[in-house]
Amino acid sequence: MSDRQQRYVIVTGGSQGIGLAAVQKLAAQGSHIVIASRNQQVSAQAIAKVKATTPGAQIEALPLDLASFTSVREFAAVYKSKGYPLHVLINNAGGMIYGKQARFSPDGFELTLQTNHLGHFLLTDLFLDLLTASAPARVVNVSSQTHIPGFGGGPPPDLDLDNLKAEKYYNAAVFYKNVKLITMWFTYEMQRRVAGSGVTSNAMCPGFVPQSIGERRTNPLSRFMYLQVLARMPFARSLEQASTSLAYTATDPAMEGVGGKFIVDCKEKRSSDESYDEQKARKMWDMSRQWCGLH
Ligand SMILES: NC(=O)c1ccc[n+]([C@@H]2O[C@H](COP(=O)([O-])OP(=O)(O)OC[C@H]3O[C@@H](n4cnc5c(N)ncnc54)[C@H](OP(=O)(O)O)[C@@H]3O)[C@@H](O)[C@H]2O)c1
Numbered sequence: 419m420s421d422r423q424q425r426y427v428i429v430t431g432g433s434q435g436i437g438l439a440a441v442q443k444l445a446a447q448g449s450h451i452v453i454a455s456r457n458q459q460v461s462a463q464a465i466a467k468v469k470a471t472t473p474g475a476q477i478e479a480l481p482l483d484l485a486s487f488t489s490v491r492e493f494a495a496v497y498k499s500k501g502y503p504l505h506v507l508i509n510n511a512g513g514m515i516y517g518k519q520a521r522f523s524p525d526g527f528e529l530t531l532q533t534n535h536l537g538h539f540l541l542t543d544l545f546l547d548l549l550t551a552s553a554p555a556r557v558v559n560v561s562s563q564t565h566i567p568g569f570g571g572g573p574p575p576d577l578d579l580d581n582l583k584a585e586k587y588y589n590a591a592v593f594y595k596n597v598k599l600i601t602m603w604f605t606y607e608m609q610r611r612v613a614g615s616g617v618t619s620n621a622m623c624p625g626f627v628p629q630s631i632g633e634r635r636t637n638p639l640s641r642f643m644y645l646q647v648l649a650r651m652p653f654a655r656s657l658e659q660a661s662t663s664l665a666y667t668a669t670d671p672a673m674e675g676v677g678g679k680f681i682v683d684c685k686e687k688r689s690s691d692e693s694y695d696e697q698k699a700r701k702m703w704d705m706s707r708q709w710c711g712l713h
Contacts, residue, residue, distance in 0.1 A: 425449040426502050431511025433464040435630030439661030442468055445475040454482035454493060484511055484537025485523040494544035503552035506668045507545055509538035510560040514594040520584035528583055534597040539604060540710040553616025558667045559605045561621040565598040566690040575599045600702055602693035607703045609678035618677030622667045625655030
């Protein structure tokens, strides 16, 4: 991208939480932002917030539901019909799907898997031609350090390919850690495949951000715990810190041409040993292509 060319950025889940905080930063840098999420009323409120701090912000919203392959394809078609280039794709939307029972997308996949990974896998594939044509370009996948066994406590990831649809058991936290491990494989495998094309693929973890989790809590005690207690803990990250790191991975000149990294607090960090298993990454790539109907 030349200095004078405007940067075009898609942020999935850019309407709330860490995504919105990053959108604020990228809009202030002068990037053209497209917020991609489901609730267009919430997106409109997000746009108003951004324009309040950056009056000249180039920002719009388009509907996207990552839990529907049809919606992902429609989103990509609408974006492309606008004739925009694409310099940065931030695959941020998602999170843990709370509950004792697994839930499933209309496409038949467990919702954590489809929202966090499969929807983004298809989205990235559909945009790879445009990213390559717009190069230098970056794909940033928001993962989580909780994919590293022992990090943050609780049971480690336990990716059982025979249990992807929760036939054997379901644990929301374990399924979340599994999908964030899959995100690491996707990131590294993509980097191996796009190397030399001018497109890079990196993953980042925003850290534990009680502010964004607390905002979504309806239970007053739980809200208080996240917003007033956990947010003050030394291991917590503020929305400001988390979004600084996300914006760093997405646009900082220090990351230009750098791919295949895991970024935490604006620094490279080693991800789990398993995340570097190239055979598993290739297998997951092939399976994801098949599941997304890509041939
Ligand atoms: N918060 C943390 O402590 C933490 C820690 C590590 C990693 N992360 C990761 O950081 C990312 C952002 O987390 P957050 O806490 O900022 O989340 P958040 O506040 O819950 O925001 C989630 C965003 O994703 C959108 N979204 C949710 N489901 C979607 C779907 N099916 N299709 C399209 N958009 C969807 C939401 O908008 P709509 O509801 O309108 O669609 C919203 O804009 C996630 O990937 C999460 O796993 C978070």
